[in-house]
């Protein structure tokens with residue numbers, strides 16, 4: 041053991057062992073412990089530096105330890121008010137909801153904590169809207185979602201996943217969902233009935249492997265919704281808030297959904313904060329007693345989120361994602377790799393699909409880690425690069441040398 045480690049006490053392995061001993065094994069993390077962070081950089085307990093190209097699945101779009109978010113959090117902590125519950129009002133929630141409405145263009149917002157809770161909230165909202173406004177027959181409401189979707193991990197949500205790993209052993213599942221192929225407008229049209237209340241869609245399937253639908257698809261989905269009186273719910277929990285080069289991925293096709301689901305980067309990685317936005321006619325189906333969450337709308341989360349959203353706008357992070365994402369992809373494409381099957385990207389949401397004969401993506405991620413780059417595989421064969429949007433051109437150049445080294449040497453696993 042090195043001297044510095046002995047002095048610091050615990051080593052990377054100690055932290056890993058402790059988590060593994062007492063934690064449920066529902067994750068398979070790379071063997072890196074993050075002890076400190078700043079911008080795109082993190083440091084492990086042994087003092088080794090890495091560039092984080094996962095950014096907590098895009099929750100850290102503003103980068104680690106953003107000074108303005110840190111200051112907003114400290115300011116709120118100093119008031120001594122971190123949680124009021126919704127039994128009372130607080131001084132921060134209104135400002136947060138106003139900011140969210142300004143950004144989304146909707147006039148109402150409902151705060152929750154996690155992304156999955158936002159999805160659950162939207163399911164309840166769409167169903168109630170279906171019965172009260174659309175006059176769907178009692179308990180007949182249908183929501184259409186897509187093969188390859190990822191909307192979270194609750195029992196209702198995994199019930200309409202098409203991924204066997206997400207479902208195995210967790211049934212019975214909630215009724216009222218139908219799946220169609222992502223990108224196939226005819227299949228979607230066919231699946232619609234008079235009981236369809238909502239279409240729940242990720243504008244880009246990120247967990248699904250950075251899958252981008254054909255040009256014009258989202259627009260057609262919106263037209264189908266309008267024609268059939270169906271709510272279009274865009275799950276922009278990962279694609280929203282600048283990641284794809286626009287504030288929302290829907291904007292790439294000038295689509296304004298009826299409902300936005302936001303989480304992850306809404307708090308810049310400081311707190312679990314999520315939100316559902318819609319216009320009054322839809323949101324008003326909720327009345328006192330119909331929905332809630334103890335921590336939802338807490339003033340600490342609200343204070344942090346207001347600042348995190350302002351930073352996206354004032355530091356022009358969507359524009360940065362557009363510009364530097366294009367640069368990142370251009371550099372990636374210039375690498376002559378025998379392992380890369382395809383590169384799919386929008387803004388700074390970048391997927392590198394590994395050829396079957398080169399094995400799965402995980403060993404490549406392990407190799408990248410050894411070189412100081414943190415990236416995580418999604419769907420076995422895809423390496424996702426989604427660094428904080430505050431990344432600079434120089435930092436991309438630094439990363440690219442290492443990525444090129446990994447992608448041009450022999451496949452790590454045969």
Ligand SMILES: *Cc1c(COP(=O)(O)O)cnc(C)c1O
Pocket residue numbers: 097153154155156157159190191192193242246247275276277278279303304
């Ligand atoms: C992460 C994610 C969720 C779930 O969010 P949690 O905060 O993990 O519950 C839902 N939808 C999408 C598209 C996501 O990326």
